[in-house]
């Protein structure tokens with residue numbers, strides 16, 4: 248299986264419009280509210296933050312409720328190029344309460360018990376040593392800290408157009424993404440408990456032409472890790488679909504796994 252080279256993808260990552268418009272994270276808002284007035288400021292980590300879509304959206308949404316700029320915002324990613332795009336979202340100079348670091352999730356450059364809230368969006372499948380990354384998560388998290396996870400759920404997305412036109416992609420995703428039960432076991436072994444979980448259907452529709460244009464970007468890792476021959480075969484099928492169904496509306500068909508886990512006090 249090919250690895251996804253985010254140095255090459257960084258400049259086109261946000262050309263995929265389905266990635267944009269990240270809403271304020273409700274569970275983060277409630278968490279920050281519950282900590283308001285406490286002596287220790289909160290630290291929020293976007294792990295594998297990429298181009299900072301989540302980090303910048305949350306910073307914007309919640310900084311107005313934090314007039315003293317007490318909350319510390321951290322973005323960590325293994326790709327300098329992705330972090331470069333992220334940095335650009337914060338203007339010429341990073342605000343004093345935002346820090347970005349280039350590092351692997353398996354070896355975080357953070358002290359023990361230094362983070363209160365971690366977001367892990369669309370990234371867990373990229374970690375080459377997932378157990379090590381989970382160890383690091385548990386090490387850096389403060390007791391009663393929260394982990395929010397969001398990712399593709401291949402076994403709940405058989406109709407995702409990417410899997411329909413590029414059928415090898417679902418097998419590759421099944422191999423690199425852990426099922427919720429396995430993640431839950433990995434987390435509970437480290438003192439976490441999943442407190443809420445659900446499948447999210449983003450309920451988006453595309454035209455056939457938009458689907459083809461998105462596939463042509465080849466910036467989503469499901470398409471990057473295919474052999475060129477597998478990718479080209481899918482593109483030919485998509486082109487044929489567009490010819491036969493011009494302007495057709497197609498449901499995206501992707502379901503996302505979401506959960507929130509809390510680290511027990513004294514873990």
Ligand SMILES: C[S@@+](CC[C@H](N)C(=O)[O-])C[C@H]1O[C@@H](n2cnc3c(N)ncnc32)[C@H](O)[C@@H]1O
Nearest residue numbers: 253295296297324325326329351352368370373
């Ligand atoms: C699909 S992108 C997701 C980015 C962002 N979380 C988002 O939702 O847009 C995956 C990110 O994981 C990063 N990544 C891959 N392996 C990593 C690792 N071992 N440690 C930290 N980041 C990693 C990549 O550089 C890339 O930015």
